[in-house]
Amino acid sequence: MAIESQASSPLGPPACEKDAKALEFIEEMTRNTDAVQERLLAEILSRNAETEYLRRFQLNGATDRDTFKANVPVVTYEDLQPEIQRIANGDRSPILSSHPISEFLTSSGTSAGERKLMPTIHEELDRRQKLYSLLMPVMNLYVPGLDKGKGLYFLFVKSETKTPGGLLARPVLTSYYRSDHFKTRPYDPYNVYTSPNEAILCVDSFQSMYTQMLCGLVMREEVLRVGAVFASGLLRAIRFLQLNWQQLAHDISTGTLNPKITEPSLREVISKLVKPNTKLSEFITKECAGENWEGIITRIWPNTKFLDVIVTGAMAQYIPTLDYYSAGLPLSCTMYASSECYFGLNLKPMSTPSEVTYTIMPNMAYFEFLPHEPNAPVLSRDSPPRLVDLADVEVGKEYELIITTYAGLNRYRVGDILQVTGFYNAAPQFRFIRRKNVLLSIDADKTDEAELQKAIENATALIKEFNTSVVEYTSYADTKSIPGHYVIYWELLVKDPANSPTDEVLNQCCLAMEESLNSVYRQGRVADNSIGPLEIRVVKNGTFEELMDYAISRGASINQYKVPRCVNFSPIMELLDSRVVSVHLSQAAPHWTPERRR
Numbered sequence: 001m002a003i004e005s006q007a008s009s010p011l012g013p014p015a016c017e018k019d020a021k022a023l024e025f026i027e028e029m030t031r032n033t034d035a036v037q038e039r040l041l042a043e044i045l046s047r048n049a050e051t052e053y054l055r056r057f058q059l060n061g062a063t064d065r066d067t068f069k070a071n072v073p074v075v076t077y078e079d080l081q082p083e084i085q086r087i088a089n090g091d092r093s094p095i096l097s098s099h100p101i102s103e104f105l106t107s108s109g110t111s112a113g114e115r116k117l118m119p120t121i122h123e124e125l126d127r128r129q130k131l132y133s134l135l136m137p138v139m140n141l142y143v144p145g146l147d148k149g150k151g152l153y154f155l156f157v158k159s160e161t162k163t164p165g166g167l168l169a170r171p172v173l174t175s176y177y178r179s180d181h182f183k184t185r186p187y188d189p190y191n192v193y194t195s196p197n198e199a200i201l202c203v204d205s206f207q208s209m210y211t212q213m214l215c216g217l218v219m220r221e222e223v224l225r226v227g228a229v230f231a232s233g234l235l236r237a238i239r240f241l242q243l244n245w246q247q248l249a250h251d252i253s254t255g256t257l258n259p260k261i262t263e264p265s266l267r268e269v270i271s272k273l274v275k276p277n278t279k280l281s282e283f284i285t286k287e288c289a290g291e292n293w294e295g296i297i298t299r300i301w302p303n304t305k306f307l308d309v310i311v312t313g314a315m316a317q318y319i320p321t322l323d324y325y326s327a328g329l330p331l332s333c334t335m336y337a338s339s340e341c342y343f344g345l346n347l348k349p350m351s352t353p354s355e356v357t358y359t360i361m362p363n364m365a366y367f368e369f370l371p372h373e374p375n376a377p378v379l380s381r382d383s384p385p386r387l388v389d390l391a392d393v394e395v396g397k398e399y400e401l402i403i404t405t406y407a408g409l410n411r412y413r414v415g416d417i418l419q420v421t422g423f424y425n426a427a428p429q430f431r432f433i434r435r436k437n438v439l440l441s442i443d444a445d446k447t448d449e450a451e452l453q454k455a456i457e458n459a460t461a462l463i464k465e466f467n468t469s470v471v472e473y474t475s476y477a478d479t480k481s482i483p484g485h486y487v488i489y490w491e492l493l494v495k496d497p498a499n500s501p502t503d504e505v506l507n508q509c510c511l512a513m514e515e516s517l518n519s520v521y522r523q524g525r526v527a528d529n530s531i532g533p534l535e536i537r538v539v540k541n542g543t544f545e546e547l548m549d550y551a552i553s554r555g556a557s558i559n560q561y562k563v564p565r566c567v568n569f570s571p572i573m574e575l576l577d578s579r580v581v582s583v584h585l586s587q588a589a590p591h592w593t594p595e596r597r598r
């Protein structure tokens with residue numbers, strides 16, 4: 001119920017005093033976008049003026065945008081790697097930030113096969129927390145009554161490592177869930193989770209998922225929203241239920257806890273929540289035992305009003321499957337964030353996925369935009385590109401996002417391409433278009449063309465001794481089954497048919513490819529079970545020529561035709577699949593440990 005005493009926000013009537021304050025903050029930030037950005041840059045530059053990095057560019061105490069833009073180059077992660085490596089090795093001098101680097105956040109973007117290490121400072125947690133605190137007040141404008149029940153969210157921490165210099169390196173969400181900001185958050189009736197902290201914070205992914213699912217089942221009638229960070233995570237939970245419902249139903253029927261839950265503090269908390277409940281156990285058995293899982297989410301959690309998962313960008317491939325399991329419940333994408341920096345939120349969280357736009361909050365970092373022209377020349381330091389400020393972007397245009405953060409990233413290319421759809425007050429709203437250079441993605445993994453090429457080369461070494469080579473290849477992210485997996489189509493040239501590669505060798509080629517893919521991929525395969533075994537489909541000779549003929553028949557230029565290294569257009573998939581002569585799957589998991597290779 002909207003509170004009467006509070007003036008209604010232009011966004012809508014707030015649900016409570018706390019929400020009123022949050023909505024007011026959004027108003028203030030979005031009305032004063034440019035002024036906030038100018039102030040924020042000046043603050044970052046004066047604070048970090050004496051860092052080794054900024055001193056190189058002779059700003060001489062200037063904190064204005066013009067001097068900054070004229071002197072400081074636009075950079076990529078690779079440009080900063082020497083500085084980042086020194087910090088990782090223990091150099092505590094102010095290299096990038098005047099505030100001590102508190103830890104590294106390991107991005108799902110990789111560099112030379114390992115996760116990128118993003119420096120962060122302690123106060124960034126407050127900034128992230130601030131953005132989180134705006135999400136429910138906006139949601140409450142669209143979905144009333146969320147204080148009358150709970151959210152079933154599948155949230156996980158991942159393993160952490162230490163850099164040679166002793167700094168923690170872990171994913172940003174692991175850092176957040178382990179922080180006091182999350183662990184000792186004050187009670188908020190609009191934000192109550194079914195999962196106890198102990199379940200979220202358990203590093204063992206089976207125990208964590210099992211206990212979160214068990215709690216969700218026990219509290220099924222209280223659940224008003226179901227979510228995970230990304231769509232792939234929620235589908236993994238459904239798959240988990242398919243594989244484990246019998247044991248879960250057994251626990252509920254007997255009021256005991258699966259002996260595989262061995263973490264003592266977790267056992268203690270969960271055991272108290274599970275009481276013998278034959279009716280519930282029978283219900284779960286009835287719903288899960290059948291072949292038909294259509295609408296399972298709404299059947300098991302009948303009061304669910306929406307699914308809270310990101311389905312923009314690479315995750316859009318999961319929308320049909322989510323619709324199937326949820327009988328078409330609304331999908332809500334609430335925020336846009338990264339390890340480098342949290343960017344903004346969706347002010348209309350119930351809009352359909354294709355209409356989702358994110359409003360970048362000008363208090364999070366200093367944002368610039370590089371007009372995205374696919375055929376533009378490569379950036380050089382001698383001819384710096386013209387970057388546009390947050391308040392000055394133009395509706396309809398596409399830009400690459402560039403950020404300057406308190407933690408010491410200056411004019412850093414995030415790699416995301418965004419399109420401006422409109423403005424809320426003076427703040428632009430962006431549709432997420434895509435991440436640059438990503439060919440294949442199932443979960444958090446992002447494989448680019450060069451990585452795929454290297455993986456193919458790695459695997460072809462195994463078939464060389466059979467006088468066989470790969471003449472052409474392409475790939476496909478198959479998400480029809482959960483977990484999804486990479487499919488690689490190979491056309492082979494077998495010079496000695498009497499001694500062609502055996503089935504076993506081709507299976508080994510699948511594993512050889514996996515071994516050479518980046519650590520996020522291998523972690524998904526080994527630790528998270530979020531990616532299935534890689535598959536090679538060998539196609540008949542001449543298939544790729546047919547593919548070219550098809551492209552030309554649809555208007556491609558014969559001179560400029562290049563084999564697409566990733567495909568997802570149905571007629572092309574059908575053509576490829578109709579020419580498959582043999583199918584091979586990786587028979588083992590690739591090597592992965594939390595430790596970095598470099």
Ligand code: AMP
Nearest residue numbers: 107108312313335336337338339432435
């Ligand atoms: P990471 O640094 O590993 O957390 O990955 C951050 C990246 O995930 C961003 O730069 C985006 O490419 C992607 N991402 C994050 N939030 C969204 C979103 N709401 N929609 C689409 N892509 C997103």
